[in-house]
Each structure stands twice: as structure tokens, then as C-alpha cells.
Amino acid sequence: MSEIRLYLFQSGTQRCKYHDIRMNQGEGRSYEIPVPWFLLTHPRGHVIIDGGLAAEGLANPHAYWGDAVDHYQPFMTEEQGCVAQLGSLGIQPEDIRYVLLSHLHSDHTGAIGRFPNALHIVQRREYDYAFKPDWFAAGAYCRNDFARPNLNWQLLDEDAFDLYGDGTLRCISTPGHSPGHQSFLITLASGLSFTLAIDAAYTLDHFYDRALPGFMTSASEAARSVAKLRALTEQHAAKPIPGHDPDVWPQFTLAPGWYE
Template identity: 55%
Template sequence: MSSEIKLYMFQTGVLKCKENNIKMNASLDPYEIPVPWYLITHPKGNVIIDGGNAVECATNPIEHWGGITEVYWPVMTEAEGCVNVIKSLGIDPNSIKYVLQSHLHLDHTGATGRFPNAMHIVQRKEYEYAFTADWFAAGGYIRKDFDRPGLKWNFLEIEGNEIYDVFDDGVIKMIPTPGHSPGHCSFLITLPQDGSILLTVDAAYTTDHFEDKALPGFLASAVDSVRSVAKLREIASVHDALVVTGHDPDAWKKFKKGPEEYYK
């Protein structure tokens, strides 16, 4: 457990897809997107956000994900799996206190069930929808990732302008941003030196989406998606936050990447 607050940005490789999977009504050209996840060290316990793809995608994506691999093809190494990254940092996996889930889509559940002492925190409506998703969304939820015996869950029920402050100290705030999925959350991270960093996750796939120039290629509600982006833009403005969108291949290159670099 670290006594210093730091934010590390990692990725579990990339997903190969088409541009219109990421930007609605865009081309059918091949498109490759990063799959980010985040580690926050904190004196009260280490925290993982999402965890990216499950490590099984490094060796047999079709067996683990099934037919959705015809749309999104994961390319990653076992070393990029979140548990292996944590170990490479010299951090004991038993020290992970929380796994925070923005939502439960397949490229965000790489940490579920991987850390023995972790409490998993997610919106209740997201968890329930993951088991009962509509036909167009069902392929995005890999039940074997999150339906595991013995997991500890904290189900949030936050709406509108409510937030969930993980440590009640302003460092990690979960913000409801439905649209991409019914129970999606984004994160406002406030660090001692680098200030505020807004992790939109899939509430805004790309900078174009964040700037109202494109809708995401996948969503549960277009109306909620647009309203959540508007809320995030206001939060970013008020907090003068660095904005990190969910899967933007160009913007992602500009951020500090772990393990060598981090925000503090």
C-alpha cells in the first residue's frame, strides 16, 4: 500500500474494429482503439478502475468472448493483463482494496474476480442490466467475467448530479453518466499536484464525441449519451480538468503511461 496518491494509466492492448463501431455513421475502414484502465495508489488502499480486457483474450479471444470477436478483435499480451501489471510494479494483488467498474462491458471487466480482497463497486442498474441486456447489447457483456462466486459487491444507486466519493476525501469521485450503458459511471480524480483529471470512460469514446461532433458507435440511449457528455463538459470546465476520453487512438498517445510515468 502506497502512502502517496498517484494515478497510473495502462492499456490492455487494442481492439481492432471498424470506424463506425466507434463513431456512428462513420466509414467501414479498419480502426484500432486502445483499451485503457487505471491504477490509483492511495494511503487508504490501492484502487483499480475497470482493468481492461480479461487476460484470457491474450491467448484465446474466441473462446473467452465468443461471436463478438467478429466485430471487436482484441490484441494484447499476457503481460498486459492487469494482475501481471500490478505484480510487475511490485504491488501485492492482495493490497487492491477496490475495483471500480465504470460499467460491465467486456473490455472493462479485466479486473473482476482477480484480486482476492477487493470490493467491486458498480451501479446496481448496470449489474442488473448485464444479466438481462437487450438483444443488441447482450454480446457486450461476458458473464463469466463478472458472475463469479465469492465476489464482494457494493451496488451504487446514484442518479443525476449525485456522486459517490470513494474515500470521502475528494480524490476519487464516481459520476453517473448513462447512455453508453444504463449504469455507466465516469470518474473525477483530484490529485495533490496535477489537479483534476476527468476519466470519461465510454461516456465519451473520443474527442469528437466529447465535443458533440459524433455519437458513439454503440449506445443504449442517444439522449442520455448526449446529456451525459454535456454534464461532463461542465464538470471539466468547473474543475479545469484534463479530459481523458475512453477509446481515442490519437488523444491516448498524449497522456503519461505507466509504469514509467504517472500523475500525482
């Protein structure tokens, strides 16, 4: 049995409008999307990727997340928070060495500050933008999550950062959805590979250029990033996992199951 395993989790769902996900489509109808996050266990230290929504926001969503919840309404229980779900696997907060962040939108920052031994890793461009976002993007960022005191940060200025130095987890710069967005290429000991597109491609429609996302800071960067991910996915014979696809997400094995 390999010590390297990929676990897929979900911290509830968000209800939005169809056009928030696929631009100019859906005629205003509601659309409920999963909020995924990931755990990779590794002999050199376990890593959480993103972490979903922050569980403490559930008590008063408007106070915690602001008006963003009027557009992306969270449906989640405290038991679906990342710490509680890891506990069900027997993993304690002290066991986590890294919190790796695709970007700093609030549905991806639920793991920040919860793991006392963790190094938090994000692209520098994303970190800087989160504190001074453009007006149209400000609602996506929740300082209650990422502006906590006494956090240990590593800010990346590079593409293809290899977390363990063994090819298991590589960070792929994919700006467009946000200025410093990154996706991840996971290669397990069996040879099984996954492309965690995260919000570079909400759905497979975005991954295969059948739709534009409803939110992005740069359409041209977003398009180039998806093309880059497709090429890497083909090169590594990887399985793409889009960021918020309610049709595709149920096809994967979720925790307590795993891939190795």
C-alpha cells in the same frame, strides 16, 4: 512525494470498424483503438478502475468472449493483463482494496475476481442490466468475467459517490453508452484533475459533440451525460481522458510513469 498517484495502463488494443466508434463515418474502414485502465494509489487503499480485457480470454477468444470478437478483435499479450502489469510495479493482488467499474462491457472487466481483498463497485442499474441485457447489447457483456462466484460487490444507487470521502475520486453517473455507465473525476494532491470519461466519450470528438458513438443504449442519455461531463470538467479545470481515442491516448504518461 505523495502517496496518492494516478497510473494509466493499456491492455492492448481492439480492431473494429471506424463507424463502431463514430456513427455513420469511415466508410467501413478498420480502426484500432486502445483499451485503457487505471490504478489510483491512496493511503486508504489502492483502487483499480476497470482493468481492461481478461487475460485468460486470449487462449480461445471466441470461447471466452463469444462472437463479439468478430466485431472487436483483441490484440493483447498475457503480460498486458492487469495483474501482470501491476506486478511490474511491485503491487501484489492482495494490495488492491477496490475494483471500481465504469460498466460491465468485456473490455472493462478484466480486473474482476483477481484481487482477493477487493470490493467490486458498480452502479446497481448496470449490474442488473448486465444479467438481462437487451438483445442488441448482449454481446458486449461477458459473464465469464462478472458472474464469477464469491465476489464482494457494492452496488451504487447514487451519483457523485466519493470513494475515499476526501474528493480524490468521485463517481459520476453517465448513462447512455450503457444504462448504468459511470465516469470518474480524479483530483490529486497537487490540484491536478482528470475526467475519466471512459465510454461516455470514446474520443474527444464525442466529448465535444462532433460525433455520436457507434454503440449506445440511449442516444438522449448519452448526449446529456457528455454535457454533464463537460460542465464538471470546466468547473474543476480537469483534463479529459476519453475512453478509446487512439489519437489522444499517446499524449498521456503511461505506467510506470504517473501523475500526482
